[in-house]
Amino acid sequence: MRAHRRTLALAASVVLALTAGPLAAPAFAAPAAAARASAADTTTGPDAEALRAAIAGLPDADATAALVRIGGTDGAWRGSAGVHDLASGRAADPDARFRAGSTTKVVTAAVVLKLAAQGRIDLGTPVQHYLPGLFTPAFEPITVRQLLNHTSGIRAGDGWGDSFEEQYAHRFDTLTPRQVVRSAVAKGPEFRPGHGQDYLNINYTVLGLLVEKVTGHSYASEATRLVLRPAGMRDTYFPGADPRIRGPHNHGYQAVRRADGTTEFVDVTEWNQADRRAAGDMISTTADLERLVTSLFRGRIVPGPQLAEMFTVPSGVPGASYSAGLQRFEYQGREYWLKSGARYGYSTVVAATRDLSRTVVYSVGSTDAKGEEMNPVSLRIALAALK
Template sequence: MRRTRRSALLAAGLVTALAAGPLAAPAFATPAPAPSAAPSSVTFAGTTAGPDAEALSAAIAGLPDHDATAALLRVGGDGTWRGTAGVRDIRTGTRALENARFRAGSVTKVVTAAIVLQLAAEGRIDLDGTVQQYLPGLLTEDFEPITVRQLLNYTSGLRPGASLGDTVEDGYPHRFETLTPRQVVASSVAEGPAYEPGTRQDYGNIHYTVLGMLVEKVTGDSYAHQAAVRIFRPLGMRDSSFPAGADPRIHGPHNRGYDWIGGKLVDVTDWNMTDRFAAGDLISTTADLERLLVGLFRGRVVPEPQLREMFTLPDVPGARYGAGLERFELNGKVIWGKTGSRPGYATVIAATPDLSRTLVYSVDSTDAKGDGQAVAERFAYPAFNR
């Protein structure tokens, strides 16, 4: 059974449904390239020290296939490479859009962490302040004090909150239902603490759901508007937004997302994401996420010393995450980044600390909520293989 919790980038594997119901399995039901696959669009500029253009071109060749219907890749740093392949809609076979919007999933957490750290730099949030202090009554007396920093680095001890399905298959019948952030947190609190805060790192959405509520309480504003005025507008992220309430649609140009459900390829593009909130509700583009990645690493989004929180691992066994970012090593390179997945869409942002190599991709994966290994090996590894 495919679990909804994403494994780590590179480490574990870097809405109205169709009126006619699930699609019959198309010609690319096996991994072989489809004869009708749209041609790739590729641009490259660089030297022999730049990205491996041959490997990257091979990664997107033959789309759509059994594992993905489209892919949008942007590699930068010392040399650049851009690639688009696949189809916008498998019914029509129209070529995938290079500027397509998509659900970025847990990449949202990078935006949330940046907002919280900005508020900390302004003196409006103390990272050592507690949930009990900022959101009185949210937690019961069963909980020891949980700091903002512990929410940021996933060491809060909160249990996962409620969901409308632990797999894409389970969630699909409920894709237009609403589960509010407050309901998600209430279900977590009702289960009591999982462990003493600060003693263990367990990645999960619940930490960032609470952080989104904290942002709204401290600013007296909606989380979505704070993201727009603090992150999107200053960085020129004109195609990034959050859904309005329970709106299940991706507005603007986008490629359709699909998932295998019961042996059928099903359109899962339209989906109410209210339960993901500040943990996974972002809609964006690869160009916008590249702006976020570069701006963040260059210190244009979060000032020092707060920026160091994003690149600092907590002192607990096996820690991999700082505030919003995860640390990896590949081919001797230290890489910091974030994965994101929602049904039909798998996303990655990643870079070396000096920005000598950056990667942003959105893959319309037909198993986006799987473990991510195949997608990472195919699309992420080539970006850092030299």
């Protein structure tokens, strides 16, 4: 059950987008994009024209909807396009909730760092100290910090299968985080802790168990208490085994090739994500994710000494780019800290400069959210947003 690896590595994504052959365009009626720009300084602010063009023409073969929110001291822009669902063709709800995927890890990292600030967790202490018996003797001591920055060496856990069809057949079944961890531990370590970086859900699945052990409460309740409420994220929650998305939401779809070569768009809105929990279970909105990154970067959630972990990539690890909950990315001389996430039907990105001069949050109703290539609509938004 390898986590979705794609981020805003734009140079590689541009090549992939140009060489990838898109699906034949379905005959969708495309509502006009509903976009609005602030009266920001257009010299340094968001490029409204490029952003409008990025989401024009939806729905198409690649995405059924796009919700975009650009902010920061340079200026703001809001936009949406596409449909609420393919059956009705009703315009997409710009304030809709969606499956936020691995952007959940930003919240999980913040929870762990806040508990560290309270003295309840020590980042340099092996997780085996807190969760005795979880790992076999084959594993060397793995520090909490190594879980946070994906240098633990734990292999990916197992899910319901590798193909969409296998996973779709089990979309209403429950796989617990402990079952996932057991399957990962049974494989033995991938590398010695601290000797490599491999971005995997399993690290944050273990962190979720750690939070529950240390606090005596569920991960969801602690994440809500320590992060969501302080950040003002009123439309964000953790559904657990509930396959529904509560409240206003746009439908998600997966493009599936039929035997005759045509494409079917399967509604994947309802899906039990219990196995993801602290690694990718969260349901949120673009406004709430903007509140999250703004509150975090201003030091309102995690105190300064611990917050530094979110902007520290481990040294001495070749190719490392991940910190605690985020990834460092440079584009056109500007440094961003970001996190992407994808569940079937939904692809999400949250990114910001450290000084909050630019924040970028978007959710795309991707029709191949778990594909190897960056969604073309997401790529267009990213290129426009980071100008």
